[in-house]
Amino acid sequence: MGIKGLKQVIADRAPAALRTVEMKHLVGRKIAIDASTSLYQFLVAVRSDGQNLTTSDGSTTSHLIGLLYRTVSMVEMGLRPVYVFDGKPPTMKSGELSKRREKREKAEESLKAAEEEGNAEEMLKQLKRLSKVTPEINEQAKRLLKLMGVPHVTAPCEAEAECAALAKAGKVWAAASQDMDTLLFGAPVLLRNLTAPAARKLPIEEIRLDEVLRGLDYSCEQLIDLGILLGCDYCDSIRGVGPKSGYELVRDHKTIEHIVKLDKVAKGVPEEWPFDQARELFAKAEVSECATDFVWEKPDTEGMVQFLVNEMEFNEQRVRSAAAKLEKAAGKGQQGRIDSFFKVKPRAASDKAATASAAGKRKGGAAGSAGAKKTRK
Numbered sequence: 001m002g003i004k005g006l007k008q009v010i011a012d013r014a015p016a017a018l019r020t021v022e023m024k025h026l027v028g029r030k031i032a033i034d035a036s037t038s039l040y041q042f043l044v045a046v047r048s049d050g051q052n053l054t055t056s057d058g059s060t061t062s063h064l065i066g067l068l069y070r071t072v073s074m075v076e077m078g079l080r081p082v083y084v085f086d087g088k089p090p091t092m093k094s095g096e097l098s099k100r101r102e103k104r105e106k107a108e109e110s111l112k113a114a115e116e117e118g119n120a121e122e123m124l125k126q127l128k129r130l131s132k133v134t135p136e137i138n139e140q141a142k143r144l145l146k147l148m149g150v151p152h153v154t155a156p157c158e159a160e161a162e163c164a165a166l167a168k169a170g171k172v173w174a175a176a177s178q179d180m181d182t183l184l185f186g187a188p189v190l191l192r193n194l195t196a197p198a199a200r201k202l203p204i205e206e207i208r209l210d211e212v213l214r215g216l217d218y219s220c221e222q223l224i225d226l227g228i229l230l231g232c233d234y235c236d237s238i239r240g241v242g243p244k245s246g247y248e249l250v251r252d253h254k255t256i257e258h259i260v261k262l263d264k265v266a267k268g269v270p271e272e273w274p275f276d277q278a279r280e281l282f283a284k285a286e287v288s289e290c291a292t293d294f295v296w297e298k299p300d301t302e303g304m305v306q307f308l309v310n311e312m313e314f315n316e317q318r319v320r321s322a323a324a325k326l327e328k329a330a331g332k333g334q335q336g337r338i339d340s341f342f343k344v345k346p347r348a349a350s351d352k353a354a355t356a357s358a359a360g361k362r363k364g365g366a367a368g369s370a371g372a373k374k375t376r377k
Contacts, residue, residue: 002179003227005243010207013247014215020203023194027078030294031191032163034177035083035152038195039133039141041178042066045197055313063137064144064312070195071150072322075296075329082172082294083145083152084159085138090234090281147304148326149297153288161185161285169290174206183209184227184282186220218250224282225275226250229259234278239268299326 010017042063053062074081145152155162163175164185174189175182182190188209193202213223229246231237241249253259256275260266301323308314 003181003184003230003232004237005230005246006180006183006227007207008243009216009226009247010212012244014212017208017211017215019206021206023074023077023079023204026191026204028080029174030080030082030172031174031176031194032082032084032166032172033195034159034163034175034179034182035085035138035141036133036159037178038070038083038176039063039067039137041196042070043133043137045200059312060137061312061314063133064140064308065314066195066197067141067144068148068308068319068322070197071145071148072325073198074194075150076325078329080294080296081150081176082166083141083150084162084166085142085152085154086159087155087157087162090157090286143307144304147300147307148323149299149330151294151296153292156288157286158185160187162287163187165285165287165290171290171292171294181227181232181282183207183212184224184232185285216247216251221279221283222250222254224279225256225259227282228256228275228278232278234281235273235275236270238265238270238273241265241268296330298330299323301327 007018042065043060045062045066053065054060071081142152153162160175160177160179160182163172163177164182164187166172167175167187167189174191175187176191176194178192180190186209190207190209192205192207194204196202212218213220216223216226218226226246228235229238229241229249230243249259249262249265253262256279260269260275301320304319304323305316308319309316
């Protein structure tokens with residue numbers, strides 16, 4: 001679900017933290033990708049007449065098509081993706097999962113009604129809502145990634161938390177997910193829309209946690225509290241508290257404990273609202289030791305053909321072409337980035353002033369010299 005309204009707060013209050021980048025600017029970067037949100041995007045986007053693409057016996061292939069071609073694009077551009085799959089959901093998420101089941105049941109009823117009415121637009125809308133990443137889809141994705149030579153891991157719990165932990169540990173540079181709660185897990189850099197299908201032409205968004213905290217004038221703990229106030233997978237939102245008021249409440253009153261004592265807030269707090277447990281899940285998420293050094297290998301071309309062509313009915317020429325691109329990229333090795341060799345120290349204000357003054361003198365001197373030459377002519 002993510003954090004509703006958090007991006008709006010960042011855009012309004014910490015605009016320096018948010019920027020758009022092109023994939024070519026990420027060359028040489030190792031990136032941990034939330035597999036679940038990526039596969040869901042492929043299921044929703046890769047369709048024909050509103051339906052998932054399937055084999056002749058009805059097996060869904062949309063997720064494999066999206067995963068194959070988007071990953072090849074990233075690797076060709078010099079990125080080093082690591083896909084992270086969800087482990088067991090935290091106990092506190094059971095309420096959110098129950099709500100999702102209820103929404104699916106309603107979507108199924110709406111789809112049936114739309115089919116009876118012949119309403120194609122409504123049918124497509126409900127079919128997208130019914131798209132779901134199943135255990136079988138996850139296992140097929142893992143099998144394909146292994147054949148492609150692209151590393152993947154299964155998180156102990158939430159994939160977003162593991163992506164953030166890998167970035168904090170320096171195993172990757174950024175976490176890629178559609179869910180804004182990845183920032184609450186402490187990801188130093190969050191990339192959104194990285195695996196969005198190319199046809200949608202969504203810009204890749206880069207959000208830097210240090211700039212978020214600086215712009216909001218928050219601590220990490222206060223950012224977590226803001227996310228909980230706005231509503232997350234572990235807690236419902238507070239009635240009457242939106243992005244603007246939530247930001248101001250945390251800014252002025254610092255913690256949830258103080259905020260919920262306010263009369264204007266207390267009346268909107270849900271009856272069951274375990275904010276302290278939610279806070280603990282964000283601050284001390286269940287993650288691995290992040291000890292793995294990831295390796296990107298050459299693809300198993302014949303294995304890819306066996307799986308995608310013989311079993312999933314892909315076009316063989318296209319599969320071999322994709323495998324050749326992966327092999328070529330693997331043969332190049334990993335391109336280094338200049339910023340991996342040194343760190344640029346931020347200049348002190350006095351240094352900046354001195355530089356500006358020197359530049360002004362040079363400019364003035366150049367103007368005077370030009371004027372003198374003009375006079376002589």
